[in-house]
Amino acid sequence: MKIPTTTNAAAAPPLPTTQGCAAGQTLCGTSCKNILTDISNCGSCGNACPIDQYCSGGQCVCVGAYPVKCNGVCVNMRNDNNNCGVCEKVCPVNVANGHSRCNSGSCLISCNPDGHVDCNNNIADGCEVYVFDDELNCGSCGLRCEYPKSCINAHCLIPK
Secondary structure: OOOOOOOOOOOOOOOOOOOOOOOOOEEEOOEEEOOOOOOOOOOOOOOOOOOOEEEEOOEEEEOOOOOEEEOOEEEOOOOOOOOOOOOOOOOOOOEOOEEEEEEOOEEEEEEOOOOEEOOOOOHHHOOOEEOOOOOOOOOOOOOOOOOOOEEEOOEEEOOO
């Protein structure tokens, strides 16, 4: 029995050519490239990896001190103020009486050396205590002045 053929069926698109290239290589322009490892043709012809990345398995991969990619950019989440611990976790720029920075993947506060300290470990209120006159934190966090003493210049003293 003869199987009928149709003449109006759509032809399958041609497969990408690697004519003249060794197995596992792809013709990119006039040169054969391994798009799984070539940094100038990573994953596809013309897809160049940034300078801080290499090509592995057809993907641009971060190297060196910046091992993680956030939005296509290699970052070090241990000390990146815009990607602290995780992508897009930003350490606040303005902190009351100090500044913040990313250290070991956590936003930490550094207080100005003017007597302000962070006693509650809450980055939202910054360096909230002034130890030169705070009765509950006199000279340092948690050092309480008992009556009749008052906090004077960071010391619990009896007022004159």
